[in-house]
Amino acid sequence: MKRNNRDSADSARRITRRALLLGGAQLAFGGVLAMRMRYMQVDQADEFRLLAEENRVKVRLLPPARGEMFDRNGAVIAKNEPSYRIVLVPEDAGDVEQVIARLANLIELDPDELAKARKEISQNAPFRPVTLADRVSWEAISRVAVNAPALPGITPEVGLSRQYPLGPDMAHVAGYVGPVSDYDLSKIDAPDQLLLIPRFQIGKVGVEAKLEDSLRGKAGNKQVEVNSAGREMRELNRREGQPGANLQLTIDHRLQNYVQARLGRESAAAVVMDCESGDILCAASAPSFDPNLFVRGISVKDYRDLTENKYRPLANKAVQGLYPPGSTFKMVTVLAALEAGEVTPDETVYCPGHMEISNRRFHCWKRAGHGQVDLLTSLRESCDVYYYDLALRVGIEKISEMARKLGLGERYDIPMSAIARGRAPTKDWKLETYGQDWVVGDTVNASIGQGYVLASPIQLAVMTARMATGRALAPRLVKSIDGVEQPMPSDAELDVNPEHLRLVRRAMYSVSNHRKGTAYGSRIIEDELRLAGKTGTSQVRNITAEERRRGVTRNEDLPWERRDHALFVNFAPYKDPKFAVAVVVEHGGGGSTAAAPIARDITLQALYDGEPPLEAYPKAARSKVKAQQERLRRERREFLKRESDRA
Structure with a gap:
């Protein structure tokens, strides 16, 4: 049946209207898409560039130098000394045990330190660095650096460790530092990210603990470029931290x-x-006691000897x-x-x-x-x-x-x-x-x-x-x-x-x-x-x-x-x-x-x-005092020699 002219005109008008609506919708969608693309490519270009950079750039915290401690005359009570360590980032290592096995072929690993590291790996997030070996020699650091391609996730680092030159003399006043423990973290509502660095040291007792905030300083950071395997390729930027405050005590x-x-x-x-x-x-x-024993974790035997001593x-x-x-x-x-x-x-x-x-x-x-x-x-x-x-x-x-x-x-x-x-x-x-x-x-x-x-x-x-x-x-x-x-x-x-x-x-x-x-x-x-x-x-x-x-x-x-x-x-x-x-x-x-x-x-x-x-002194006491002075001088010389040999 043929359509009459009126029906044809109505149909044509409806088609035209639909076409206009569809075209308008497409145009609007295209406009929104274009605006969104412009917003993302121009207005948010820096943000997306940063996200892309983060896929190949990692930021590492740099622990600051701890403030040092001196007596009233300037003698060093507590100082920092270089300490070399081997660190592993589990997520970058792939097969962690295989990497550890390769490392063990290059340097000697302490079984106790290794057990502690494995425990930390199981308990912490995979991006958290874990220390596998501490206070290693420069020769060991060199061997690890030379074999870096075969050790993904492994990084040799140099840090600072606390040292107490006066040993037992100042132990009860200065106190000592030690690695951050779970107990330490449990006492802090919002712990400083520094405290999450593996084996980071904080004050445990004495002035070291009571003035921890002043002595600790503020963290710096470095940006490093990594390849697809997570291996650090080069350092892009570095901002040094703010060292802790130096303290001078009234002690002579x-x-x-x-x-x-x-x-x-x-x-x-x-x-x-x-x-x-x-x-x-x-x-x-x-x-x-010798506070240096506590700096990296005292042995069970040494600690028992101290706690079981009736003289406390x-x-x-x-x-x-x-x-x-x-x-x-x-x-x-x-x-x-x-x-x-x-x-x-x-x-x-x-x-x-x-x-x-x-x-x-x-x-x-x-x-x-x-x-x-x-x-x-x-x-x-x-x-x-x-x-x-x-x-x-x-x-x-x-x-x-x-x-x-x-x-x-x-x-x-x-x-x-x-x-x-x-x-x-x-x-x-x-x-x-x-x-x-x-x-x-x-x-x-x-x-x-x-x-x-x-x-x-x-x-x-x-x-x-x-x-x-x-x-x-x-x-x-x-x-x-x-x-x-x-x-x-x-x-x-x-x-x-x-x-x-x-x-x-x-x-x-x-x-x-x-x-x-x-x-x-x-x-x-x-x-x-x-x-x-x-x-x-x-x-x-x-x-x-x-x-x-x-x-x-x-x-x-x-x-x-x-x-x-x-x-x-x-x-x-x-x-x-x-x-x-x-x-x-x-x-x-x-x-x-x-x-x-x-x-x-x-x-x-x-x-x-x-x-x-x-x-x-009274005459009656002089011979005894003379012998006592000679003994104390001799003991002092022996102490200084031991400290010199240890250093």
Whole structure:
């Protein structure tokens, strides 16, 4: 059937309309496509060029040089030394075990290091580099470089490793670094990418750990061109990292070395503080250890030897150790009584060798008693009964308040690990801690530095410096950072009557320079350098009434762990204090016999800035001191030779 003209016209119009719509759609699509192509080829050209570059260019982090550490005179405490290592990137290696086998034919691989590397490969992402061999020789690096085409994914690298030239002398102060562990990463919310570099070293203890952020620095990077197999072909660009800050500590390494040697095989600690600035010149803890053992991971045997040693060489006793201060605390008690107006210098107390308090007998160290004693005599001869009497008048609150004024019971803001707060107890403290009321016997014990009172050697040094100067000195350990002098802590006037401090200082002088003084045998002969000090002996066991009846067992007849701690604090010179010294010898017996001679020798070493003349010692001690000086010089020479051979 033929279409009429009208139908044909309608059909033609519909076809034309569809064609126009289709053509318009095609034109629009072509326009959008053209615009998109222009956007991608012109506007986003740089971005896509970068994506293409990333297929052949890899970015590697460059660890910065760790800041170095120096003593107050510029001697190196911690430095960096070149270290060669072989690194594997698993995703670039293909067959990892085959590559490792080829490498083992070229250089010797440590089985333990290899086991550690395999573990890291299984746990980490395939793009994370893994160290197969550390501290390899230059010859080994050369062999690997020559055979590079047969070792895909293998890269020889040179880095920096930490080294401690002074060895055990500075171990407890500087601390040490070690490879980043999973435990380290677990403590950080958003770890720096540097920490993911294989075997990257961070501070573990001591200044290394406490000032890690300053010492670490900031990473750099390098861009390297790689081929289709992932082999590095050439370096395209390099941006060096920002090295860590260099630190200068207040420690005098020569004095520190002498003190470590003088403490010898004792389990002991000693602190020397500058009475003018508060600078810590020495913070020694014995026995010590070699921090270099920890830098690349200490062996199981070496670590067991340290942890199973009853003298606890890993503990920094100078700041971590807490001890009953014994009779060194008597200056605190007498100052509290003087400030409270409860005693006068001339007032006497009768000491028959004990005091009955609340149906309990509190003994003096001198069984026969001291008779009538005043303030000066009580400190000079260390009469306990005199302080029992003061304690009953003054009370624990005022005694502990004075202790805190003098720096006890305070955690100092210095970059060392596990600094102990110590304890200046109060009634509320005992109730909160033990749920028990404070009793009068607690106050009596505290008055002679026993019972709940605890102090560290550094706190005792601060206490002594404050009494010597009348200023609220605080310790400082960092002298400068990148050459910028660090501010000294506040040293406002101590809130104690200066006349009362003079009385105590005069009594301390008598302790060391009067024939009846408990430290007379450890005096300094040179008039202008005479020291003022106080002995202390703190019990670590309970002496029963039965033992007292039959006679108290001598320290030397007891097992080492049950002997008394020996303490001595002093400042010198008496007329113009320059140094404050505190010595604690764990289970050393008596303060006058074990701690005082060490403190006297340390004080002389500081005063003379080196080995003192024999004429500075009492005549009776000179032959012993001469032999001791010769032994220490010999040990120092042997140490320096060992360090030289190792380097």
